[in-house]
Amino acid sequence: MKVIVADKISERGVKLLKEQAGWNVVLTTKDNLNAEIADAEALIVRSFLAGHFKKKKELRRRWHAVLAEMDRIEELLSEA
Numbered sequence: 001m002k003v004i005v006a007d008k009i010s011e012r013g014v015k016l017l018k019e020q021a022g023w024n025v026v027l028t029t030k031d032n033l034n035a036e037i038a039d040a041e042a043l044i045v046r047s048f049l050a051g052h053f054k055k056k057k058e059l060r061r062r063w064h065a066v067l068a069e070m071d072r073i074e075e076l077l078s079e080a
Contacts, residue, residue, distance in 0.1 A: 004028055004036055007046040017044075038062055041070060 002024045003017060017025045028036050037043065043063065 001041045002026060002036075002039060003042040003044065004033070004040040005044045006033055006037075007044070009044070009046075034062075038066070040066060 001022055003026065005014065005017065005025060005027050014025065014027065017023060026036050026040075
């Protein structure tokens with residue numbers, strides 16, 4: 001599971017995330033966030049950046065596409 005950390009968090013927090021089995025934790029900057037978010041399954045933000053996302057229609061559109069794909073995958077897995 002690709003987990004995007006879009007804001008600075010403590011080193012301890014990053015370490016705890018990276019210790020999770022099956023998690024690919026990606027620390028982003030505003031320069032690479034758009035590229036990384038397209039195939040992310042989780043997004044960790046702080047309140048300031050969360051407000052920023054509300055203003056970014058393209059990021060919202062991409063995130064909704066990711067959520068829709070996750071729903072589709074869960075449905076396929078439940079059928080198996």
